[in-house]
Each structure stands twice: as C-alpha cells, then as structure tokens.
Amino acid sequence: MDYLKLASIFCAAFAVAFGALGPALAEGRAVAAAMDAIARQPEAANTISRTLFVGLAMIETTAIYCLVIALLLLFANPLLA
Amino acid sequence: MNSPLSSTVLFTIGPVPINQAVLTTWAIMAVLVLGAALLSRRLTLVPGKRQAALELIVATLDTQIVETTGAKPAPYRGFIGTLFLFILVANWSSLIPGVEPPTAQLETDAALAVLVFLSVIWFGVRSGGLIGYLKSFAAPNPVMIPLNMLESLTRVFSMFVRLFGNVMSGVFVIGIVASLAGLLVPIPLMALDLLTGLVQAYIFAVLAMVFITSAVEDGKPAPAEAKTTPSPPKKDI
Numbered sequence: 001m002d003y004l005k006l007a008s009i010f011c012a013a014f015a016v017a018f019g020a021l022g023p024a025l026a027e028g029r030a031v032a033a034a035m036d037a038i039a040r041q042p043e044a045a046n047t048i049s050r051t052l053f054v055g056l057a058m059i060e061t062t063a064i065y066c067l068v069i070a071l072l073l074l075f076a077n078p079l080l081a
Numbered sequence: 082m083n084s085p086l087s088s089t090v091l092f093t094i095g096p097v098p099i100n101q102a103v104l105t106t107w108a109i110m111a112v113l114v115l116g117a118a119l120l121s122r123r124l125t126l127v128p129g130k131r132q133a134a135l136e137l138i139v140a141t142l143d144t145q146i147v148e149t150t151g152a153k154p155a156p157y158r159g160f161i162g163t164l165f166l167f168i169l170v171a172n173w174s175s176l177i178p179g180v181e182p183p184t185a186q187l188e189t190d191a192a193l194a195v196l197v198f199l200s201v202i203w204f205g206v207r208s209g210g211l212i213g214y215l216k217s218f219a220a221p222n223p224v225m226i227p228l229n230m231l232e233s234l235t236r237v238f239s240m241f242v243r244l245f246g247n248v249m250s251g252v253f254v255i256g257i258v259a260s261l262a263g264l265l266v267p268i269p270l271m272a273l274d275l276l277t278g279l280v281q282a283y284i285f286a287v288l289a290m291v292f293i294t295s296a297v298e299d300g301k302p303a304p305a306e307a308k309t310t311p312s313p314p315k316k317d318i
Binding site: 047050053054057060061064065067068071072075076 | 084085086087148239242243245246247250280281283284287288
C-alpha cells in the first residue's frame with residue numbers, strides 16, 4: 001500500500017475525530033444555556049427550544065463538513081485516481 | 082460498501098441518465114401532487130375530518146412562517162411549505178425498504194439549494210426592485226460588496242452540504258450497522274434518523290425563510306420613522 005492511501009485513511013480519521021470535538025463541546029454549552037433559560041422562564045420554552053434546534057443544526061454543520069471531507073478522502077480522492 | 086458520493090444509473094432516456102434518486106423524487110412528487118389534489122377537493126366552510134387535518138398542516142406552517150419572519154405568510158406559504166413537505170417526505174422515504182432517500186444524493190440537495198438561491202433573488206427583487214436589491218449588497222458600506230456576494234453563495238452552499246451530510250450519514254451509518262450486526266440492531270438508529278430528518282427539513286425551510294426575509298427587508302427603502310420603532314430582531318446567520 002503506497003503512502004498516499006495510508007495518509008488519506010489517517011487524515012480521514014483525524015478529520016472526523018478532531019472535527020467532532022469542537023461541535024460536541026459547543027453543543028454541550030448551547031444545550032446547557034438553553035436548559036438554564038427554560039428553567040428561568042418556562043413559558044418561553046417553545047421559542048427557546050425552536051431556536052436551540054436551529055442553533056444545534058448550525059453547530060453540527062461543522063462536524064458534517066469534516067465528515068464530508070473524510071468521505072471525499074476515502075471515496076473520491078483525486079490523488080488516488 | 083458503495084461510495085455515498087456516487088449513484089447507480091438505472092436506465093437512460095435519450096442522453097439523460099436516470100438514477101434511483103431521480104426515480105424516487107418523481108414518486109414523491111407524484112404522491113405529494115396527487116395527495117394534495119385529492120385531499121383538497123370539495124373544500125367546505127365547515128370542515129370535515131379530512132379538511133380539518135389539512136387545515137392543521139397549513140395553519141402550523143403559517144404559524145412557523147409568521148414566527149420566523151413577522152410578515153404575512155401568504156406570499157411564502159407555497160414555496161416554503163412545499164420545500165418543507167418535500168424534504169420531510171424525502172428524508173422519511175428511507176423507511177420504505179429498498180428506497181434510498183433522494184436527499185442523500187448530492188444532486189437533489191444541490192438542486193434544492195439552487196432553488197433557495199434563486200428565490201432569495203426573486204423575493205428580494207420583487208420587494209425592493211432591482212436597484213434596491215443590488216443596493217442591499219452595499220450595506221453597511223461599499224467595502225462589504227465582495228463579502229456580501231461571497232456570503233450569499235456560501236450560505237446556500239452550507240445549506241446544501243448540511244442537508245446532504247445529515248441525511249447521507251444517517252443512511253450510511255444504518256448501512257454499516259446492518260452489515261455488521263444484523264437485522265434488528267439498526268432500529269434505534271432509524272428512529273434517530275426520523276428525528277434528524279424532521280429537524281433537517283425544518284432547518285432547511287427556516288433558513289430559506291430567514292434568507293428570503295433578510296433580502297426582502299434589506300431591499301426595502303428605509304421608512305422615515307424607522308429609527309424610533311424597534312425593528313423585529315433579525316436573525317443573522
């Protein structure tokens with residue numbers, strides 16, 4: 001196996017591993033803040049949870065970008081073609 | 082394991098190759114159009130069960146549009162509602178055995194994102210005129226023109242990668258787990274996929290709505306008393 005393939009596989013794993021770190025921490029903080037807000041103001045729970053879901057999907061997108069990069073490296077790598 | 086980025090061609094019509102995602106999209110379109118046509122026949126002032134259920138769907142869509150934009154829902158209901166219902170049905174079509182959701186293919190999501198991009202231009206031009214819409218790129222000052230143009234492209238691109246990545250990763254993970262562990266193990270993941278599909282359809286529609294509203298509001302000529310009245314909070318995404 002030549003080193004390009006090896007490097008691609010390692011980089012795909014690293015992309016997903018480190019790409020999942022940041023969004024995980026960020027989502028934890030976002031959910032904690034939303035829980036805090038709901039506990040303070042239960043009547044605003046609908047608005048808060050709707051905004052929370054939109055925000056979570058936004059944060060998750062960074063992890064998804066890393067996943068797409070990893071899949072590009074594994075399945076559509078221009079260097080290996 | 083097949084690459085999630087490629088698609089298998091089923092047959093060709095003339096020079097146009099037709100793959101499974103296109104066929105599924107046609108089926109979903111037929112179901113949605115026929116369902117809407119059949120269900121909305123013989124509407125009456127006092128609704129029956131069928132009409133009450135339909136009105137519930139439309140009223141829910143309207144409430145969401147009003148809460149997101151603060152504007153009247155009528156001009157946006159058709160586009161946003163169709164976008165939401167189509168993506169929802171497409172995401173959930175993975176529940177039918179043998180069907181892969183068309184939103185798990187790059188092409189379908191790219192087409193949906195291009196639709197949103199064009200509709201932002203359309204609604205922006207319609208509310209503020211061509212000049213007003215073009216002026217909105219120079220806000221707050223002309224230095225921002227390249228950045229604003231870049232932003233209008235990248236936000237659409239991120240919408241498309243988000244939808245593709247979420248739906249595709251769901252399908253991919255279920256495929257891997259099913260090939261490793263057998264028949265009943267992926268069921269919790271499929272339940273999670275239902276939630277993801279709903280949330281992603283909602284996000285896509287809400288983001289389209291937010292982009293359209295920001296284009297509409299930026300293109301409008303500023304009213305004289307705009308400084309005294311508090312404007313509705315603009316979601317800057």
